[in-house]
Every structure is written in C-alpha cells, then in structure tokens.
Amino acid sequence: MTKSTGDKGDSATPAGPAPVVPAEQAVPGKTGSRTGGKLQVVEFLLGKEHYAVDLFDVREVVEYTSITQLPNTPSYMKGIIDLRGEITTIIDLKERLNIVEKSSQPIENSRIIVLDEKLTKAKTGILVDDVLAVSTFEHGDIDSTSASGAKDDAAILGIIKKKLKEKEQERNELIIWIDIRHLLADIGQG
Amino acid sequence: MSFIDDMKIGKKLIGGFVIVLLIMAMIAAYGYMSAQDAASRSKVMYETNLAAIDKMGLVSADFQQMRAEIYRYIYVPAARSAATTTIDGLKASIRANIDSYSNLDLTDKDKAALNSFETNYATFITEYDKTIKAADANDMKTVDAQLAAGSPLITSRTNAVAAYKEIIKLNQDNAAALNKASGDAAAAAALYMAILSIAGILIGIGVALYMARSITAPIEQVGKNLKELSNGHLGNRLKLSRKDEIGEMAAVMDQFSDDLQNNVIGTMKKIADGDLSTELKAKDIQDEITPALMTTTNSLRALVSEAGMLSKAAVAGQLSTRGNADKFKGGYREVIVGINQTLDGVVAPVNEAMRVSGEYAQGNFTARVDEKLNVQGDFVKFKEALNNVGIQVSKALTIINQQVGDLAASAEEANASVEEVSAGSAQVAKNASGVSVNAEKATQGVEQVQKAMEDLSRTIQDVATKSELVAKIVQDTTNYSREGMELARKTEQGMQGITKSSNDVNQIILEIKAQMDKISEIVNLITDLANQTNLLALNAAIEAARAGDAGRGFAVVATEVKSLAVESRASAERISEMIDNLQKQTLSAVDAVSAANTGVKEGSAALHETLTSFNNIVTSIDKISQNVSDVAAAAEEQAASVEEVTASVNEVGGLMQNTTREATDAAAASEESSAAIDQITKVVANVNTIVDKVTKEVSRFKC
Numbered sequence: 078m079t080k081s082t083g084d085k086g087d088s089a090t091p092a093g094p095a096p097v098v099p100a101e102q103a104v105p106g107k108t109g110s111r112t113g114g115k116l117q118v119v120e121f122l123l124g125k126e127h128y129a130v131d132l133f134d135v136r137e138v139v140e141y142t143s144i145t146q147l148p149n150t151p152s153y154m155k156g157i158i159d160l161r162g163e164i165t166t167i168i169d170l171k172e173r174l175n176i177v178e179k180s181s182q183p184i185e186n187s188r189i190i191v192l193d194e195k196l197t198k199a200k201t202g203i204l205v206d207d208v209l210a211v212s213t214f215e216h217g218d219i220d221s222t223s224a225s226g227a228k229d230d231a232a233i234l235g236i237i238k239k240k241l242k243e244k245e246q247e248r249n250e251l252i253i254w255i256d257i258r259h260l261l262a263d264i265g266q267g
Numbered sequence: 268m269s270f271i272d273d274m275k276i277g278k279k280l281i282g283g284f285v286i287v288l289l290i291m292a293m294i295a296a297y298g299y300m301s302a303q304d305a306a307s308r309s310k311v312m313y314e315t316n317l318a319a320i321d322k323m324g325l326v327s328a329d330f331q332q333m334r335a336e337i338y339r340y341i342y343v344p345a346a347r348s349a350a351t352t353t354i355d356g357l358k359a360s361i362r363a364n365i366d367s368y369s370n371l372d373l374t375d376k377d378k379a380a381l382n383s384f385e386t387n388y389a390t391f392i393t394e395y396d397k398t399i400k401a402a403d404a405n406d407m408k409t410v411d412a413q414l415a416a417g418s419p420l421i422t423s424r425t426n427a428v429a430a431y432k433e434i435i436k437l438n439q440d441n442a443a444a445l446n447k448a449s450g451d452a453a454a455a456a457a458l459y460m461a462i463l464s465i466a467g468i469l470i471g472i473g474v475a476l477y478m479a480r481s482i483t484a485p486i487e488q489v490g491k492n493l494k495e496l497s498n499g500h501l502g503n504r505l506k507l508s509r510k511d512e513i514g515e516m517a518a519v520m521d522q523f524s525d526d527l528q529n530n531v532i533g534t535m536k537k538i539a540d541g542d543l544s545t546e547l548k549a550k551d552i553q554d555e556i557t558p559a560l561m562t563t564t565n566s567l568r569a570l571v572s573e574a575g576m577l578s579k580a581a582v583a584g585q586l587s588t589r590g591n592a593d594k595f596k597g598g599y600r601e602v603i604v605g606i607n608q609t610l611d612g613v614v615a616p617v618n619e620a621m622r623v624s625g626e627y628a629q630g631n632f633t634a635r636v637d638e639k640l641n642v643q644g645d646f647v648k649f650k651e652a653l654n655n656v657g658i659q660v661s662k663a664l665t666i667i668n669q670q671v672g673d674l675a676a677s678a679e680e681a682n683a684s685v686e687e688v689s690a691g692s693a694q695v696a697k698n699a700s701g702v703s704v705n706a707e708k709a710t711q712g713v714e715q716v717q718k719a720m721e722d723l724s725r726t727i728q729d730v731a732t733k734s735e736l737v738a739k740i741v742q743d744t745t746n747y748s749r750e751g752m753e754l755a756r757k758t759e760q761g762m763q764g765i766t767k768s769s770n771d772v773n774q775i776i777l778e779i780k781a782q783m784d785k786i787s788e789i790v791n792l793i794t795d796l797a798n799q800t801n802l803l804a805l806n807a808a809i810e811a812a813r814a815g816d817a818g819r820g821f822a823v824v825a826t827e828v829k830s831l832a833v834e835s836r837a838s839a840e841r842i843s844e845m846i847d848n849l850q851k852q853t854l855s856a857v858d859a860v861s862a863a864n865t866g867v868k869e870g871s872a873a874l875h876e877t878l879t880s881f882n883n884i885v886t887s888i889d890k891i892s893q894n895v896s897d898v899a900a901a902a903e904e905q906a907a908s909v910e911e912v913t914a915s916v917n918e919v920g921g922l923m924q925n926t927t928r929e930a931t932d933a934a935a936a937s938e939e940s941s942a943a944i945d946q947i948t949k950v951v952a953n954v955n956t957i958v959d960k961v962t963k964e965v966s967r968f969k970c
Contacts, residue, residue: 117812119805132812138805188802210829211808211822 116219118237120209120252121190123171124178127209127252129237134257136191138208141184155204158189165191165200173260180206196258203257212239219254232259271481273510279481283474290467297463301456308449315372316442322368323435329357329364330431334424337395341402341410354399358392368434376437384430387423394420485513492520501528534560543568570599577606586614616646623653630968632661664968671965675958681951688944695937702930706923713920720913727906734899741892745885752881755874762871769867772860780853783846790843797836804829 118129119138144156144167153172158165167189171178180187189202214237221235237252271279333354340350365388369381394413398420401409413420485507495503501524505517534545543564549557573590580588589610590603619640626634634657636650807825811818 119809132809135809137809138802140799140802186798208802208805211805211812 116214116216116237116254117211118214118252118254119190119211121188121205122180122207122209123174123205124176124180126176127239127250128170128205129212129252129254130190130257132211134193134196136193139189139191139202141187141189141204144204158202160191160200160202163200165189165202168201168203168261170203170205170260174255182206192257192261197261201261214239232256271477272508272514275511276482276513279478279511283478286474287467287471290463290470294460294463294467298456298460301452301460304452305449308445308452312442312445316438316445319368319371319377319438320435322364323431323438326361326364326368326431327428327435329361330424330427333357333361333395337398340399341414347403351399361388374437374441377434380430380433380437384427384434387426387430390419390423391427394418394423482513485509485517489513489517489520492524496524496527501532531556531560534564538564538567543571566595566599569594570602573603574606577610581610586610586617612643612646615640616642616649620649620653623657627657627660632657632664632968664965668962668965671958671962675955675962678951678955678958681954682948685944685948685951689941692937692941692944695933699930699933699937702933703927706927706930710920710923713916713923716916717913720909720916724906724909727902727909730902731899734895734902737895738892738899741888741895745888745892748881748884748888752878752885755878755881759871759874759878762867762874765867766864766871769860769864773857773864776853776857776860780850783850783853787843787846790839790846793839794836794843797832797839800832800835801829804832 117132119132119135120127120129122128139160142158144158146156147154150156153169155167155169155172158167170176187204187206188208189204190208191200191202194200218238218240219235220238232255234254234256237254238249239252241248241250274282336350336354336357340347340354343350365381365385373381398410398413401407401413412418415421485505488505488507492503492505504521504524506521507514507517509517530547534547537543537545545564547557547561549561573594577588577590589607592600592603592607595603616636619636623634623636635654640650642650804825807828808822811822811825814821
C-alpha cells in the first residue's frame with residue numbers, strides 16, 4: 078500500500094504498481110488475492126464493526142430486496158431472492174457470526190454481497206448492513222497472528238489496520254478480514 | 268186381521284216360523300220327486316239298454332269268430348279237433364247270451380228283431396254243421412258251394428248279423444230317448460224349484476214384516492206413554508183393544524195412570540188447597556203410596572188443630588198456653604216449637620211492660636224495664652221506648668223544677684236591678700253635665716291636631732322635591748352605562764379582526780409547511796440517487812479490480828464517481844437537517860399564533876362579561892328609577908291623606924258641639940225613666956207569687 082488517499086475514509090486505492098491478480102490464483106482461500114504483497118478486499122459493515130472479504134470472492138453488490146423465507150432451515154438462512162431471473166440463497170452473516178448488535182439503519186438500507194459462482198454450488202449472497210468500499214492493502218498492514226487466539230470456527234484470516242487521517246491526525250481503523258469460503262463450507266455451500 | 272192381534276206373541280212367532288217351514292218342505296219334496304224320476308230313468312238305461320248292447324256285443328264277437336273258425340277247420344285239417352272244441356264253446360256262448368237277452372224287459376221291436384235273429388241263426392247253424400261235415404268228408408265241392416256267395420250259409424249269416432245289429436241300434440235309440448227325457452225333466456224341475464223358492468221367500472218376508480209391525484208398534488206406543496208419565500203428563504191413555512201381552516200391559520198402565528191421576532195426585536192437590544178431609548185405604552199390604560199420603564194428611568191435621576188451639580188461647584189472652592211439640596216429628600215439630608218460642612218471646616216483654624206502665628201510673632218515673640230481660644229485634648225498640656218515656660218525663664220534671672227555681676231567683680234579681688236602675692238614672696243626670704264640660708275640652712284638642720297636620724303637609728312636599736332630583740341623577744347614570752356598552756362592543760369587533768388575522772397567519776404557515784414537505788421529498792430523492800450511485804460505483808470498482816490491469820483506469824473513474832455520490836449524499840443530508848430546523852421553527856410559529864388566538868378568545872370572553880355587567884347596571888338603575896318614582900307617588904298620596912285627616916278633624920269638632928247639646932237632653936230623659944221603673948217593680952212582685960204556686964205542684968212528682 079503506497080498511500081491511503083482516504084480523507085473520505087473509504088476510497089479504494091488501485092494506484093501503485095500493478096497488483097496483477099489473476100483470478101485463478103485466488104482459489105487457495107488462505108492467501109486470497111494477495112499478490113506481490115497487496116490485498117484487494119471489499120469492506121462492509123456488520124453492526125458497528127468493519128469487516129472485509131476477498132474481492133475476488135465477490136461478484137457484485139445489490140440493494141436489499143424483499144426475501145422469501147424458506148421453512149425448516151437454520152436461522153442464518155435468511156431465504157431466497159430472485160436476482161435477475163436467478164434464484165439466489167441469502168445468508169444473514171450477522172446471524173452466522175453471532176453478532177447481536179443491530180444496525181441503526183432500517184433493513185431496507187442493508188446490502189447484499191453476491192458471491193462469485195466458483196465459491197458455491199448454488200448462487201449465494203450475504204446480507205450485510207452496508208458496503209463501504211473496495212480497498213487495496215499492503216501485506217504489512219495485515220496482522221494474521223492476533224486473530225489466532227480466536228477459535229477456528231471464527232474463520233478470521235487476519236486484522237487489517239487501515240490508516241485514517243482525521244483532523245490532521247493519523248489513526249488506525251481495524252478491519253476484520255474473514256474467510257467467507259470457510260463459512261460457506263460450514264453451511265454446506267462451499 | 269184382529270185375530271192376529273188377539274193371539275199371544277209366542278203363538279204368533281211359532282205360526283210365522285211354521286208357515287216358512289211348510290214352504291221349505293214343499294220345495295224339498297218337489298226336489299226329491301224330480302231326483303227320483305231321474306234315478307228311475309238311469310236305472311232303465313243301465314239295466315235294459317246297456318245290458319242288451321253288452322250281450323249283443325258279445326254275440327257279435329262270438330259270431331265273427333265262428334265265421335273265422337270254419338275256415339280254419341276247412342283248410343287246416345290238423346287243427347280240426349281244436350277248432351271243433353272252439354266252435355262248440357262259441358255256440359254255447361252265443362246261446363247263453365241270446366237267452367239272457369231274451370230274459371230282459373223287451374219291447375215289441377226288440378222281440379221282432381230277436382225272432383229274426385233266432386230264425387237266421389238256426390239256419391246258419393244248420394248250414395254251418397253241413398259245411399263241417401262236408402269238410403270232414405273232404406267234399407271240397409260242397410264246401411266251396413257252401414262258402415260261395417248266395418249260399419244258404421252266407422245268406423243266413425248276413426241276416427243274423429243284420430238282426431243283432433238291429434237290436435243294438437234299437438237299444439241305443441232307447442237310451443238316447445231316455446237321456447233326452449231326463450234332460451227335459453231336469454230343466455223343468457229347476458224352473459219349478461226357482462219359482463217355488465221365490466214365492467216362499469216373498470211369503471216369508473211378508474209374514475215377518477206383518478208380525479214385526481204388530482208387535483213393535485204397540486210397544487212403541489207404550490214406551491211413548493211411559494215417557495209422558497215420567498214427564499208428569501198423566502192425562503194420556505193407551506186404550507188398546509188387543510188381547511195379547513201388550514194389550515194386557517197397556518190395560519194395566521191405563522189403570523195405573525187412572526189411579527195416579529185420580530187418587531194420589533187428586534189427594535195431593537186437595538192437601539195443597541188445604542182440604543184434609545180425604546180418606547184413602549191401602550190397596551194391599553205392599554201399597555206404599557196410599558199409606559204415605561194418609562200419614563201426610565194426619566200429620567197436617569194434627570198440626571192444624573194444635574195451631575188453632577194456640578191461636579184461640581192467644582186471642583183469649585191466655586198467654587201461658589203452649590203447644591205440645593212431642594206429638595210431632597221433624598219439620599212439624601219445629602213449627603210447634605217455633606210457635607212456643609214466639610209466644611215466650613212476646614209474653615215476657617209484655618208482662619214487664621205492664622209492670623213498668625203500672626209504676627209510671629203511680630207517678631214513679633224512676634222505674635225501668637228489667638235489664639236482665641232478654642229481648643231482641645223490635646222488642647229492643649219497645650223496651651227502649653218504654654224506658655225513654657220514664658227518662659224523658661223525669662228529665663222534663665227536673666228541668667221544670669230548675670226553671671221555676673231560676674224564675675224565683677230572677678224575680679228577686681229583677682227587683683234588685685230595678686232599684687239599681689233608679690239609682691242609675693240619678694247618676695245619668697249627674698254625668699250628663701260632666702259630658703258637656705269634657706266636650707268643650709275635646710274641641711280645643713281638635714284645633715291642636717289641625718295645626719300639626721299642616722306641618723306634616725309641608726314635610727311631604729320636601730320629600731317629593733328630593734325624589735325628583737334623585738330621578739335626574741339616575742337618568743345620567745343610565746346614559747353613562749349605555750356609552751360603556753357601546754365602547755365594549757367596538758372592542759369586541761377589534762378582537763374579531765385580530766382573530767381573523769391570526770387565522771390568516773396560521774394558513775400561510777401551513778402552506779409554508781407543505782412546501783417544505785415537498786422540498787423534503789426532493790431531498791430524499793437526491794439521497795436515494797446518491798445511494799444508487801454509490802452502489803453503482805462500488806460494483807464498478809469490483810468489476811475494475813477483477814479486470815486487473817485493464818480495469819485500472821476504470822477503477823479511478825469509479826472511485827471518483829463514488830466520492831461524488833458521497834458528497835451529494837452529505838449535501839442532501841445537510842439540506843434535510845436545515846429543512847427539519849425550519850419545520851421546527853414553523854411549528855413554534857404555529858404554536859405562538861394559536862397562543863395569540865387563545866389570548867384573543869379570553870379577551871373576547873372578558874368583554875362579553877363586561878357587556879353583561881353593563882347590562883346589569885342598566886337594569887339596576889332602571890329599578891332604582893322605578894323605586895324613586897314610587898316614593899314620589901307615595902308622598903303625593905300622603906299629602907292627600909293629610910288633607911282628608913284635616914277634614915275629619917274638622918268634622919269631629921262639629922260632632923263635639925252636638926254631644927254637649929245631647930248631654931243636656933239626657934239629663935231630662937233620666938227623670939222620666941224613674942217613673943217607669945216604679946211600674947216595673949209592681950209586675951215583678953206578681954211574678955214571684957206565681958212561681959211559688961208552680962213549685963208546690965211540681966214537687967208532687969218523683970223524678
């Protein structure tokens with residue numbers, strides 16, 4: 078990461094040397110799209126905390142639409158939607174990660190991150206409170222060890238430290254980088 | 268047909284049944300005869316004709332066999348001995364049948380036919396035997412001649428056959444004739460039987476109807492008569508001239524009706540009319556009606572004689588005589604006991620009344636009817652009346668005594684009074700001169716009163732003047748109140764103007780609010796657009812990143828678009844905040860205006876109260892004005908009264924002078940009255956003398 082031109086706090090930074098991210102290299106989940114020491118992620122909000130998933134696991138972001146609930150499914154299986162003619166299963170990520178905190182926004186303002194087809198058998202989206210930005214981080218900004226205290230089930234790949242300039246003062250914002258493949262494997266989608 | 272009515276009912280019934288039975292016997296006898304006739308015909312048919320046909324049938328069969336046997340004899344020499352035996356048997360059989368036939372009861376035709384047969388048969392047998400002999404001699408020529416047509420054998424045989432056929436035919440004809448006769452007889456018999464039966468039924472019905480009528484009609488008459496009797500109509504009689512049981516019953520009933528009407532009811536009618544002289548004798552021991560009637564008559568006779576005895580005794584004044592109730596029973600006894608009680612009830616009070624009357628005659632009016640004497644009804648009044656005579660006379664005597672005493676006292680008092688009057692007259696004369704002096708003093712007092720009246724009149728005049736002043740002041744006050752009311756009304760109009768203006772302000776504020784709501788909608792739209800743009804920018808960034816190097820330029824564009832969207836959203840949010848503030852301020856403006864409105868309303872209400880108060884003031888002043896007027900009127904009335912009083916006082920003065928004059932006249936009159944009083948004294952002395960006499964007379968009565 079050469080610079081963080083984020084006086085708005087959420088700007089993606091595609092500047093710098095070419096990241097060269099062939100999609101095929103992203104398949105082994107642990108390393109994600111880190112190539113040449115850079116990581117491209119999609120940042121989003123769950124409750125108050127910032128989370129991130131690998132950019133190459135994301136197909137697109139869509140607005141919330143009314144969800145048809147399915148009977149006799151786990152509580153995090155929110156239901157299904159019709160996305161341009163395709164039935165898409167919706168996972169409530171807050172429910173999945175046992176995040177109790179509610180969003181201050183109404184549910185209509187939440188977003189659905191539609192995942193890449195190669196991750197899942199069926200087309201799948203995850204329900205998040207808001208999607209903030211597409212960002213690129215240096216490898217050095219990522220702390221993989223601090224998350225090792227958590228259980229394996231937490232599926233945390235690492236903590237990203239995002240530098241922010243706020244009133245001429247620098248401070249770090251912590252972004253939880255989660256392993257969406259692992260979570261989906263638990264569900265039986267992977 | 269009266270002999271039928273005279274017959275006993277039993278005989279009648281038996282006679283009817285006998286007639287019917289005779290008819291039935293005739294029908295049966297005719298039927299029997301017809302049946303016998305038919306049976307005899309059948310017997311003839313069976314015994315003669317059928318037997319004849321039977322015999323001739325056997326003869327025919329044997330004859331035919333003989334005819335055949337001869338050929339066997341001739342042409343089968345081996346069987347000749349057997350044939351001979353057969354032929355002999357056949358001959359014997361024919362002979363026997365012919366004989367038995369000839370024994371039957373034969374007609375002339377039968378006999379002629381039988382003779383023809385016998386003749387031909389004899390010839391046949393002779394020729395037959397000749398033929399057999401020829402055959403034995405083997406003289407076949409003779410045999411052939413015999414057997415040829417026209418030979419004596421064949422001719423006799425043909426004749427014999429014709430003869431027995433004739434016999435059969437005759438017998439068949441006879442049987443047919445008999446059969447026909449039987450059929451005719453049966454038809455005739457059926458017809459006669461039918462005619463007889465119908466005749467028998469008609470006769471039977473006729474007899475039954477007649478007999479039934481001859482029995483039921485009189486019984487109905489008897490029944491009707493009994494019903495009449497039960498209704499008390501005794502005048503009906505049956506008067507049937509029949510001699511059967513019904514006739515007897517009717518005669519007895521007529522007799523019973525006679526008896527009932529003449530003896531029983533006649534006697535009862537006499538008793539009802541008071542004639543008790545009838546004497547009847549019982550018809551026999553079991554007769555109940557006559558003894559009952561006689562008992563009734565006897566009881567009534569005894570009752571009448573007892574009552575007569577009592578009334579005679581009472582008329583003769585023998586009040587102690589009583590009837591003997593033991594001679595009677597039941598209601599009669601009650602009658603005698605009742606008469607005795609009546610006498611008891613009358614005699615005791617009469618005796619007591621006689622005693623009390625005796626006492627009164629002696630002048631002892633303290634005597635009273637004995638309280639222990641038990642009296643009821645009118646006797647109570649009688650007793651009270653008798654007692655009242657004593658009481659009232661006693662009371663009257665007492666009052667007379669008292670009055671006479673009073674009269675004596677009054678006479679004495681009158682005497683005393685007359686003396687006092689004399690003395691009074693002298694006093695009057697003396698007083699009359701005193702009156703004259705006093706009247707003069709009164710005249711002086713009246714003059715003083717006149718003076719005081721004039722003073723009062725002046726004072727009243729002052730009151731009237733002051734009342735007028737008060738009325739003027741009141742008028743002024745009323746005017747001021749009216750002006751106050753006018754001012755209050757104007758103020759109220761101003762208040763209404765304020766209310767209207769503030770309503771207008773309210774309206775304008777509401778319009779502003781609506782406009783701001785629209786602005787809010789637009790801002791929301793902008794926010795929405797910014798969000799959409801943000802989302803698009805995100806997706807563009809994802810696409811660009813996935814495109815790798817090729818998408819790097821596009822990624823920059825996407826980032827810029829995203830920042831623009833974020834700025835737009837921030838601006839829109841700021842506008843939204845401002846609009847919110849404006850709306851809050853608008854709301855407080857609305858509150859202020861409505862508060863002003865409330866104030867105006869309160870002011871308006873206060874004004875209304877003020878108006879009401881002014882109205883009350885005007886009303887009160889009107890009342891004051893009214894009262895002041897009343898006071899003025901009252902003062903005037905007082906003035907008039909004072910004048911009247913003055914006039915009266917003047918009159919009194921005149922009267923006083925009259926009084927003085929009349930007092931002088933009174934003194935003269937009193938002297939004249941003294942003379943009259945002497946006259947009165949004499950009259951009172953006379954009254955005293957009369958009273959003494961009356962007292963002496965009255966003291967003779969005890970009371």
